[in-house]
Amino acid sequence: MFKKLVYAATFALAGASAYAAPITPTFTSFGDIDAAFSNTVTFGGSGIPTAPGSITEIGISGTDTILRMGIMATPRFSSPAPVDDGAGTYTVEPGESIGGSPGASKWNFSFAAELVGPDSFTISDVNLQLLYDLDPGTNTDDSLMGVIDFGSVPGAGGLSFIEGSQNASFGFLTSALVPGVTPPAFTPFSIFAPGEYSFALRASVNNEISEASINVTVAPVPLPAGGALLLTALAGAAALKRRKTV
Secondary structure: OOOEEEOOHHHHOOOOOOOOOEOOOEOOEEEOHHHHOOOOOOOOOOOOOOOOEEEEEEEOOOOOOEEEEEEEEEEOEOOOOOEEOOOOEEEEOOOEOEOOOOOOEOEEEEEEEEEEOOOOOOHHHHOOEEEEOOOOOOOOEHHHOEEEEHHHOOOOOOOOEEEEEEOOOOHHHHOOOOOOEEOOOOOOOOOOOOEEEEEEEEEEEOOEEEEEEEEEEEOOOOOOHHHHHHHHHHHHHHHHHHHHHO
16 A cells, blocks of 8 residues: 655645645555564653554665654553554544543554664655644545644754654644644644544655555444443433323
8 A cells, every 4th residue: 555646846845735635544564663663663652552553664765774654543541542444544532531631632643753774864854744634524635734844843853763642632733833833724623523634654755755644533432232222221211201290
């Protein structure tokens, strides 16, 4: 499922998404991000799962350097784990995180990228960007998504390994005052809104754009069959009681 996109010079501009299309899950493999990387991946935290995730690996032409990108949905603190379909789409519950700061959703989008080889490539050399979607509508055009341009983030551009775990509710994602961040067209994000969200790491390699990307579907957890029958019975009993008291 490795997708190569035609290179556009505007990709290098902070906040400029070079395409006008929804993001679809894209990867060269789907599995454990930490196991696929040379660097140890923790997403900057402790106990955050690193599998399964979308992983894209590509060699830089004329060098011995490899770029790896990985991205996935992860549970926030003690919240339920996202359910993946094995093809880059995760289903998560709406609502507030169980643990952590109040007002955050139950899930994070977590990512990592590394350049491994003897050629001293850095994040800035491949114009690495993170695209994030806060619009619950389906098929959001990527030109309307938020962008973190790591080359413009202080201290990040000169690195060869970067990782993080963010929550769509975090305020800096909607602030134009944060260096390297271009807010999305749709704000603010609601932790209770069902919908579909997309996230992607993109880089310019070999005069093409490569990406690792995922979709996240926020949907209420359906009741088990027994639970639904119980609710129906309780509703019937309540209606009968009302009729008797009239």
